[in-house]
Amino acid sequence: MIQLDHLLYLLPPLTVLLHLYAAPYTKVEESFSLQAVHDILHYGLPTHNISGYLTTHYDHLTFPGAVPRSFIGPLVLSQASTPITTLFGGVTNAQFLVRATLGLLTAAALSYYIHRVRLAYGSTAARFYTLFQTTQFHLLFYASRTLPNTFALIPVLIAEACFLPAASWPQKKQRNHIKLGLYLLTLSAVIFRGEIAVLLAFQALDILLSRRLSLEGIIISGLAGAVMGLIATLAVDSYFWLSSSQSPIFTTPFLTKHLGLLWPEFSAFYFNTIQGSASQWGEESWHYYFSSALPKLLLNPISVLTLPVAIVTLPHAARHLLLPSLSFITTYSAVVKHKEWRFIMYVVPQLTLLSALGATWVWNRRSKHAVYALLSLGILLSIPVSALLSASMTLVSSFNYPGGQAVQRLHHLNPQGTVHMDVLTCMTGATRFLQGDAQGVRWDKTEDEETLLKPEFWEGIEWALVERPEKTIGRYRVRGVVEGFGGVKLYKPGMEVPVRAVSEARKVAREVGLGGEEEAVGLWERFRKDGFGLRRLLGGYWAGVEMKDMIYIVQKEVEEEEVVEGSVM
DSSP states (O other): OHHHHHHHHHHHHHHHHHHHHHOOOOOHHHHHHHHHHHHHHHHOOOSSSHHHHHHHHOGGGTSOOSSOOOSHHHHHHHHHHHHHHHHHTTTSOHHHHHHHHHHHHHHHHHHHHHHHHHHHHOHHHHHHHHHHHHTOSHHHHSTTSOOHHHHHHHHHHHHHHHHSOOTTSOHHHHHHHHHHHHHHHHHHHHHTOTTHHHHHHHHHHHHHHTTSSOHHHHHHHHHHHHHHHHHHHHHHHHHHTTTTSSSOSSOOTTIIIIIOOOOHHHHHHIIIIISOGGGGGOOOOTTHIIIIIHHHHHOOTTHHHHHHHHHHHOHHHHHHHHHHHHHHHHHHHHHOSSOOGGGGGGGHHHHHHHHHHHHHHHHTTTTTOHHHHHHHHHHHHHHHHHHHHHHHHHHHHTTSOHHHHHHHHHHTTOOOEEEEEOHHHHHTTOOHHHHTTOTTEEEEOOOOHHHHTOHHHHHTOSEEEESOGGGSOSOEEEEEEEEEEEEEEEEOTTOOOOOHHHHHHTHHHHHTTOOOHHHHHHHHHHHHHHTTTHHHHTTTOEEEEEEEEEEEEEEEOOOHHHHHHHHHO
16 A cells, blocks of 8 residues: 555646646746746846846736736746756746746645654545545646646745644644744735735634644744745745836835835725725626535535535544635635635645545445445546546636647747737737747737738738638738637537647647657547447537637738849849
8 A cells, every 4th residue: 555655646736747748838827927937937037237137038018907916926937947957948938947847846745744643643634635635626627727826825835734634743843833834824915926825824823722832923924924034025926026117017015116115005995905906807606616616626526515524523633624725715715805716725635635534434334335335436436537537627717728739839930020929919928939040030929909900011911810711911821720629519319529720739749749649649539439438328419629720920022023022032
């Protein structure tokens, strides 16, 4: 069983890399940090003429977004990925390697959490937790995605591991780990995501009420994290955002005006929460996190059974795992009307662990009664079901990045001149990493509608990646079409699932330099057609992905006179 445990330790990194391999491109919400990593790696950190250099080379000063974000995550990731990009840069593109680095860091934090689960609750609980967690979709699919939430997840995972009991440890060592956990949560809240402060408050309250740490110890740990986080973010982010300039893009109340400093996360909190601007991105009902987000995050249907079992049979563990998590979700749901699942992703490990403890309780009694044996069988069967659901969600998600695929396909056409990328292209995968350093190519991301309606703008555009080619002005011809996700269709017995779209999408593997395209196409087509025989077991019914044309690659047609003139020269 020791060898099995060693194999289970490999599941988090392998699962993260599989998700990354299937969907190597990114979306707009990941772009700030990814572009920042690119710019740090390619242009370095200037020590003189900082304002001019950053304005000329760095993306964030041209496309700053709605609120400022911290550069600490991108700065750390750029340094961590430098050895990997240096060693393997000739094998695949740097974007894949940077994301792989982030994914492996997240997986390492998750592996530490698994280690602490084994220490606290035993090997069986750790095995169930590992299988439950790695067969979920969201947490590991997003483990390599450059969101502030993902950067925050790494220290949060370590912090939550530090809060787990360790009966074999001396009391002093346990208290020191709890202090470390509080320090990391505070640090994460100050630098990466302000909502973690709500989780921190309820976690600290639980620790205080359970007398695992004194009030003095809690306050000192929190203050240490707050001070270190504040020093780091003020120093790093004031530098990158040029907050001491005469006209800074973003400001922090008091700090920018009087000290020339910027605290990005507080500025974002002030904009979204105090000013109520988060509602601009949409609002959800008060129960969204409980009725929609959590069922999707936990994914495994057996959680409906194992969570109540754990709550009833293991009240002490349930209190420490469940109450801070539910209190955080309830409070944050009431305060912020704009809701996204990633705002509460930090509690998924805790709730998954509680589900695993319920499964362990049932499993350990499987020989005592037929009911327990039947329930244990259901628990085991739920794991491949969850894995299949996760794989299906990964497949669907892999078709949501036509912009990235369009940029990669454009490179095979050897473009020259100015390439215009429309909003959809930029939102679904076009990044500076993918643009590369192609000689003679200039990339344009003009969004202004009035400018795009002017013929003189299009006079300088040789190539364009556009959702609607009819909106281009001038003579352009279509050189390629990139498809994207168009919905899910139920196929009845006898209906054939088209696989052209899957074959097209599997070109991603070759485009990012991983090779093995033909084999991958065959496997994905088999899965798409019948799930390796699963369709037969379902009586011929099957759910398939429908594709639609998303982005057109168009090239300006050369006028006859220009061709003749060029041939004479």
